[in-house]
Amino acid sequence: MAKLIARDGKEGAMQVCETKEELRKQRAAMTGRVGLVPTMGYLHDGHLSLVRAAREQCDHVIATIFVNPTQFGPTEDLDSYPRDADRDLALLRAEGVDAVFLPTPAQMYARDAETIVEATDLSRVLMGRLRPGHFRGVATVVTKLLNIAQPDAAFFGQKDYQQLCVIRRVVRDLDIPVAIHGIPTVREADGLAMSSRNVRLDTGQRAAAPALFAALQAGQAAIAEGRTIATARARMRTVLSQADGADIRSIDIRDAEDLSSVTGRPTRPVVLLLAVRFGDVLLIDNIVASPKEP
Ligand code: PAF
Numbered sequence: 001m002a003k004l005i006a007r008d009g010k011e012g013a014m015q016v017c018e019t020k021e022e023l024r025k026q027r028a029a030m031t032g033r034v035g036l037v038p039t040m041g042y043l044h045d046g047h048l049s050l051v052r053a054a055r056e057q058c059d060h061v062i063a064t065i066f067v068n069p070t071q072f073g074p075t076e077d078l079d080s081y082p083r084d085a086d087r088d089l090a091l092l093r094a095e096g097v098d099a100v101f102l103p104t105p106a107q108m109y110a111r112d113a114e115t116i117v118e119a120t121d122l123s124r125v126l127m128g129r130l131r132p133g134h135f136r137g138v139a140t141v142v143t144k145l146l147n148i149a150q151p152d153a154a155f156f157g158q159k160d161y162q163q164l165c166v167i168r169r170v171v172r173d174l175d176i177p178v179a180i181h182g183i184p185t186v187r188e189a190d191g192l193a194m195s196s197r198n199v200r201l202d203t204g205q206r207a208a209a210p211a212l213f214a215a216l217q218a219g220q221a222a223i224a225e226g227r228t229i230a231t232a233r234a235r236m237r238t239v240l241s242q243a244d245g246a247d248i249r250s251i252d253i254r255d256a257e258d259l260s261s262v263t264g265r266p267t268r269p270v271v272l273l274l275a276v277r278f279g280d281v282l283l284i285d286n287i288v289a290s291p292k293e294p
Contacts (some may be wrong), residue, residue: 015099016089019107020148023062026099027149032059036151036178038142041065042082042196043091046186050155051095053183062149063092064101066108071137077280082196101149108144117143119169125259126162126252126273127284138163139170146176154178159185159193161271161286165259185285187213193285204244205278211243212274216287219253219272226292228265229253232272240276247277256288266291 017023027034035054039047054061065088072078085102092100116136122128123135146154156164164182171180186194191213192206201209215236222232233251240246255262256269266289273286 014089014093014097017099017101018103020103023099023101023148027062030060030098033152034058034060034062034149036145036149036154037061037063037097038145038154038156039063039065039088040067040081040196041088042084042199043088044186044194044196044198046157046159046194048091048095049186050157050183051092051097053181054153054155055096057181058151058153060098061096062099062101062151063097064103064145064149066101066103066141066145068108068137068141069105070109070140071134073131073133076131077197077200080200082199101145108141116140117170117174119166119173122162122166122169122259126250126254127275128162130249130275130282135163135166139166142167143170143174143176146171146178151178153181155181155183157185158182159195159285161273162259191217193283195283197281197283200281201278205281208243208245209278209283211240211246212276212283212285213287215239215251215274216272216285220287220289223253223266223270223272223289223291226265229262229270232289236272236274240274243276245278249275249277249282267294 015026017026035058037050037054051061051063067081069078089100117139118136119139128135156167158164168180171178190210192210218239219232219236222235232253236251240248252273253262253270256271262270269288269290271286271288275282275284
């Protein structure tokens with residue numbers, strides 16, 4: 001049976017693969033269930049919760065660190081997106097990850113690459129309206145990572161709820177043989193969802209940012225009380241309008257399963273989604289709410 005051999009010759013140590021070929025070789029040496037945790041790096045406890053879920057459910061874990069240029073718009077924060085590969089590798093090593101894929105953009109995309117993957121409808125609603133092309137970039141890179149790593153299961157955060165819906169749809173539509181797991185959002189003590197972008201908030205913005213979770217909880221309570229979508233949305237807006245510097249980009253309430261529009265009093269679980277800008281930092285968060293039993 002093939003064994004995982006580290007560059008230093010030690011069996012079982014974490015492999016760092018910079019090319020697709022190296023990763024494929026490592027993958028071929030893995031037996032049992034393989035879990036994939038795709039990330040853009042600058043890891044926090046939210047990412048590590050994905051790694052831990054993968055470790056619990058799989059025999060081997062592959063993590064990827066790649067700040068994917070194709071999911072950033074021309075005016076977005078690709079260049080300023082935080083990066084710290086050495087720290088990330090130390091964290092992944094401590095979590096017992098077997099292999100890390102750390103490609104360059106040139107390694108991932110041929111210069112004349114022209115093939116894209118897109119869940120056409122799901123990608124154009126909600127955040128897709130604010131970030132045209134974003135979910136096409138995500139769907140394309142995730143499909144490539146699944147093809148390269150060939151995992152049995154892949155783990156994504158529920159914090160990026162629409163991304164999770166898009167990835168599930170792509171995997172279903174393209175018959176990709178992988179189980180997709182959505183892992184609950186990890187929050188700071190004050191409720192702010194963990195995100196690599198949080199480090200870019202200044203002190204005042206950081207103090208105001210927990211208003212996202214407070215607004216989501218207010219909306220969730222309204223739905224649980226049997227109120228309408230309009231009332232839940234108004235309550236969320238009221239909470240956010242009291243947060244210093246919060247520029248509300250979107251407040252949406254959609255069917256939790258397929259993100260379709262919902263009006264009046266919901267009869268099935270809904271997802272409440274927020275996008276709020278503090279300065280040039282766009283924060284997103286969501287919560288699922290179940291309506292009162294009739
Ligand atoms: O959620 C992320 O970090 C990214 O969108 C992903 C899934 C790694 C694709 O680049």
